Amino acid sequence: MVFWEEYVSDESMGTFAPILVYWLYAGMYQLLPPLRRYRLHTRKEEEERNLVPLSSVVRGVLLQQLVQAIVARVLFLVTGDEGSTGTFVQPSILIQLLQIIIAMIVMDTWQYFVHRYMHQNKFLYRHIHSQHHRLVVPYAIGALYNHPLEGLLLDTFGGALSFLISGMTARTAVFFFCFAVMKTVDDHSGLWLPGNIFQMFFQNNTAYHDIHHQLQGTKFNYSQPFFSTWDKILGTHMPYRLLTRKEGGFEARPMKD
Template sequence: MDMWTHTKQVFTERLRPGTVEFSMLVYQPVAYWLVACFYDLLDHLKLPLTERYKVVRRDPGRSNTVTRRQVILRVLLQQLIQAALNLGLFILDADMCSRYGSRTFMHQAVRFVLGLYVMDTWQYWIHRLMHNNTFLYKHMHSVHHTLMIPYAYGALYNSILEGLLLDTMGGVVTHYVAGLDCPTAVCVFTFGNIKTVLDHCNYRGPINPLHNIFPNGAAYHDIHHDIRGTKANFSQPFFTHWDWLLNTFMDPAPLHFTVEELRQQQEEKKAGEPKKQR
């Protein structure tokens, strides 16, 4: 099949709703914004129950230097670029989603876990490099760290080049190194998007259901956004083994209020408010 015929087939047949190629393009951004909007709604409602589980620093440090509108536009642009590059990959690698045929559930589960570890390895080393290299930090990664206090939909707020290197190339490397079939790849990358949002949402469990399951949670990553932790906690988005092995781990507990301390603060604040006149 010549390139033109294959390209035409990709756009007319393989990108229809219900195909795995359609899922690879659509599920990641949809999952990202659904989860991010949920936590953004919680931020605006400030319900006593959910506020109790907020990740709050004892010393807040500097405030953010970028507007939420800028964050939204940059994330949307990055997701558009990623979708375009995925389209290009579908065209250049015609067998991308048919190479492995049908696999058993157990085989897919093993590849899924392997994909998580490959993604973590790629992101740890690239992330660490961008912090330790002054040029890369200044011209690429510093964009993400204008969010000194992270929030959910700022998870993928990066420079365009960082988005290509860390996220897009990370996805390509994970796909081929872990030997993922496309249905498993959809699960790995969609889960990775959701987990990244959860790591930036600033909520603990049970409001953040994965916070107590994975060692790399919102509290762990929040410290990395604090100026005191920019040279630590490079691991993302799932595990922390690279930080432990290479001595870049920083315990978030001493720098955050506990749930019980937050509850006490809320009760003291409520008790100190003047009663309304009847």
């Protein structure tokens, strides 16, 4: 039993909980004090180098989430978790963990190849993917700031495939997609915080993705949101050194293998 069971369906939670988690988690980062000693870029860099205002970023994210919610509702309607008797059967914890691992692999694979192709195809980069790279200095609320077509192809379709191929239920999907959203937001936060579990347990983390947003790294570190496996297999992995800046904070500096 889960706490929402008496109030809303798993399908509704699977649709709207990731959106709520996104704004709560990203909003927390946005409302934190400057935390200069933990930033990968200074506030001045963020203000001067980014090419899109916060208001446009918020509108872009809301549009993507609207599309995601529509697709999620259709997906849950088509698949359904209840049998003809209406009896709900939730798989064991072990099966759910296996499904989540499969979903992570599927999502990473889909996003790596679509993301990489959007960089390699000049038309797609210029007209589609470059919108995300207007945030030269990433921040949390901009994690899902994409061209609507990219949001559909990269994130929404990737999520749908992960759900379908893993065979997870809507209830398991609530936990998986909320976790994936938090991971994605964290990767774009621009903060290297002590004790951050995402940065401790994942090589593909805030600093790793920050390299991709730098000029020297735009052809590297395509992997997202979980592992760096495909980058390492296919030669697009760029390691980094995390240096301490004299004026406070850190710098993720690319280095060749």
